[in-house]
Amino acid sequence: MNIHKISNNILIFYFLIFFSIELESKEVQIVTKIDNDIITNIDILDEYNYLITLNTNLKNIEKKDLLDFAKKSLIKEKIKEKEVLKIFQLDKKNKVVDDMIQNIYKNLNLNSENQFREYLNNNFVNYEDVYRKISIESAWNQMIYEKYRDKIIIDENKLKEKILKNKKKTVSYFLSELVFDFKNKEDIKKKYSEIKKSIQESGFEKSVIKYSISDSKNNSGIVGWINKNTLNEKIQKAIEKIGIGEISDPIIMPSGAIILKLGDKKIVDADINLEKELQKLIEINLNNQLNNYSAIYYNKIKNNFSINEY
Numbered sequence: 001m002n003i004h005k006i007s008n009n010i011l012i013f014y015f016l017i018f019f020s021i022e023l024e025s026k027e028v029q030i031v032t033k034i035d036n037d038i039i040t041n042i043d044i045l046d047e048y049n050y051l052i053t054l055n056t057n058l059k060n061i062e063k064k065d066l067l068d069f070a071k072k073s074l075i076k077e078k079i080k081e082k083e084v085l086k087i088f089q090l091d092k093k094n095k096v097v098d099d100m101i102q103n104i105y106k107n108l109n110l111n112s113e114n115q116f117r118e119y120l121n122n123n124f125v126n127y128e129d130v131y132r133k134i135s136i137e138s139a140w141n142q143m144i145y146e147k148y149r150d151k152i153i154i155d156e157n158k159l160k161e162k163i164l165k166n167k168k169k170t171v172s173y174f175l176s177e178l179v180f181d182f183k184n185k186e187d188i189k190k191k192y193s194e195i196k197k198s199i200q201e202s203g204f205e206k207s208v209i210k211y212s213i214s215d216s217k218n219n220s221g222i223v224g225w226i227n228k229n230t231l232n233e234k235i236q237k238a239i240e241k242i243g244i245g246e247i248s249d250p251i252i253m254p255s256g257a258i259i260l261k262l263g264d265k266k267i268v269d270a271d272i273n274l275e276k277e278l279q280k281l282i283e284i285n286l287n288n289q290l291n292n293y294s295a296i297y298y299n300k301i302k303n304n305f306s307i308n309e310y
Contacts, residue, residue, distance in 0.1 A: 031071060033308045034078050044070045050130070053123040054104060057220045061209050069209045069217070075307065076298070077136060083301055084139040090132060097131065097138050104134075141290070148293040152286065159281045162229050163274060171228040173239055174263035176204060176221040179214035181256045181299070188257055192250050195259065199247060204261050213256060213295065221261075227268070229277075230284045235260070255295035 032039040047070035052058045058066060084090070105116035117127050180195065182188045191211075198207040208221035216223060228236060235258075238248040242262050250257035 030310055032075060032310070033306075034075065035082075035306055037078055037082075039071065039074050039078070043074060047071075047074050049123065050125050050133075051218070053120065053125045054108070054130075055218060055220070056108075057205070057222075058209070061206055061220075065206060065209050073218075077133065079298070079302055079305055080140045081136045082305070084136060084143055087143060088139040090135045090139060094135060094138065096142075097135050100134050100138060101131065140294070144290055144294045144297060147297065148290070151293070152289050154282055154285050156278065156282065159278055159285070160274065163277050163281065165229075170268055171265055172225050172268045173228065173231075173265045174225050175223040175239075176208070176261040176263060177214060177216055177223055178204070178208045178212045178221055178259040178261075179216075179253075179256045179295075180211050180250075180259075181213055188250055188252070192257070192259070196247070204247065214291075230281055254292040 029041045030038045031041055031044060044067055048063075048067055051066065051070060051073065061069075081090075101113070101116070105111075105113070105119075108116070108119065110116050110119055120127050120130060178195065180191050182191060195207055195211050198210060202210075205220045208217050212221055214221070231239070234251055238251050239260060239262060242248050242260075244262055244264055246262060248258075248260040248262075250259055
């Protein structure tokens with residue numbers, strides 16, 4: 001008999017006993033009500049567990065901040081779900097969702113769906129719940145594309161010029177972002193000052209969880225390595241003013257004000273395949289515009305719901 005398997009079973013057994021006792025000791029309370037749908041303290045604990053299971057970097061965030069993030073995440077998901085259910089069915093298998101699930105488990109260094117299911121099970125997360133969450137996000141993205149595709153502007157000739165302009169060497173930046181909304185210029189100054197203080201005291205990642213409205217907060221705000229040529233001029237200029245480890249001033253975009261952190265930078269050879277690089281740039285530009293429209297549309301429909309927090 002496998003001694004490691006016995007040990008794991010014992011650990012799981014004791015965890016389940018502890019977890020059930022903890023739940024029993026906690027009175028189930030309604031935390032938020034969105035129209036007639038409720039979010040309880042237990043729902044928030046489940047969301048917290050889901051978030052740290054799919055993004056282990058979040059385990060570095062203080063629990064109280066992450067629980068607040070989990071609540072906001074659930075509110076956003078509920079609103080998106082209500083909106084997409086007007087158009088889509090979410091209970092069917094979907095190739096796009098399957099691909100998104102595959103990307104998730106590959107990022108966790110897992111090799112198959114079976115391994116992913118086992119990993120979720122070991123962390124007390126239900127695979128079907130994960131599939132539904134990803135289905136909501138996929139349907140939302142599709143809806144945003146259908147609503148705004150006529151407004152998307154991509155000038156391929158301009159993008160080609162941008163690529164050819166930097167044929168030999170170029171700079172690549174490792175970036176993280178924090179996106180916050182605002183009402184007016186004074187509000188930007190006030191919020192930036194508050195966020196800057198939080199970054200100095202708690203660090204950028206924790207401040208992202210607390211303040212960012214972008215979906216990138218699920219990955220601690222990390223955007224990753226971005227070629228300078230793919231960035232618009234406003235963002236390029238902001239990054240050129242800061243050093244490694246520093247943050248930018250707020251950059252005003254349609255989706256909100258963006259604070260960028262420069263994690264690192266490197267010079268890379270620009271031995272390029274024009275068509276391949278062009279497709280990358282088109283995809284980045286498309287995603288940026290869709291993210292902007294997604295934030296605009298979400299803020300618009302959010303006002304149609306009655307949201308009460310207790």
